[in-house]
Amino acid sequence: MPPNSLAQLVDRLVRTVGEDLPLWIESVSIAGSYARDEHDEHSDLDLFFLIAPGSDATVDHAADILIDWAGDVVLRRGPVLVPHFGYSITAVLADLSVCQMNVNTRETIELNPMRSASRLVLDRNGYMTSLVAQSKSMLIDISKVYHEHYCYFWIRALYAFRSAQRGELWRAIEYLADMRKAMQQIIRIQHGRYSPVVGPYHPAKRYEEQMGADGARILEFSQPAYSRQSILQSILKSVEWFIRETQDTAHFPIEPDMRGSAEKIERVVRGGV
Structure with missing residues (x-):
């Protein structure tokens, strides 16, 4: 990928609304600094993917597909289960920018206040929209x-x-x-x-x-x-x-x-x- 590959990845996501992703990807959301429009040249990109219920896709298969989708990945780690967040895949792109991808199913995803700032790009069935709304209503003790x-x-x-x-x-x-x-x-x-x-x-x-x-x-x-x-x-x-x-x-x-x-x-x- 050319320089500024993360911004191009976000632009591609927003422009295509995930049309180049498999249908078993039920939803995609952006989190972190790119969701808040506070990113700079040192920021990584946080993406959350939800596998549709009833799909035969495993987390490992999803990780392989998403790595191919991200582009010129030169270094990869995962999927690794991160408590409360799901399976994490770290992809280092050719320009050394870093894309963090989290993959969940409806069984592994959890309500989390940090999801309240998510920027939804794709939500085929409205499930993630509801989850984000519930996350916004959570109170922190x-x-x-x-x-x-x-x-x-x-x-x-x-x-x-x-x-x-x-x-x-x-x-x-x-x-x-x-x-x-x-x-x-x-x-x-x-x-x-x-x-x-x-x-x-x-x-x-x-x-x-x-x-x-x-x-x-x-x-x-x-x-x-x-x-x-x-x-x-x-x-x-x-x-x-x-x-x-x-x-x-x-x-x-x-x-x-x-x-x-x-x-x-x-x-x-x-x-x-």
Whole structure:
């Protein structure tokens, strides 16, 4: 494909309304930055395909057909099942642009608030139109999400600490990266920028836009050098930051038992550094 192949792929989809796709493709929708008209030269393209009920097409067969349909694919991964999203196929095109294609059947597709921003291109039977409408009406319990990331952080902190103590440094760095993800989400929630979102919260953009440069920069301390002591120090600094940032429980109260467990993990980390 020539340069700007993703934009051409979108144009082709919209112009033909999927006429060059098999009839067993029931619906096609665009998600992500191309759906929001916020894409740039570094964006990938997210496409969602639904296999019609009663079709003999398997996910593997659909993946092969869609790879051929996408054009000059030089690198492919999948299909890989991604929880809550369906089977994912990643296609790298000749100009190194990336097209992410998700394939579902009616049995595997789920309601998801992130589908609310989908741009429907093809919907032969109206099923996806209904699903998107239902997704728009879903409410997100931000308090529940906050608690989920709170617990995730502390579990990963424990894993990171134990891996570092064993000398499994790469594993410890991986768990530290997971801690960082939870830290980012806590910042986003505190600033009302969590996504997938409905209601008063804003749609997702990029982390830098959501958190601001200062908000992103304060997490630099969680990037360790490749040494056991540096990793342990990064874990400790992350734990101290997290304790400090989640002290205010006015909006997101933490149960005493949960907070007690977090403080116990903090003491273990502090004693091992």
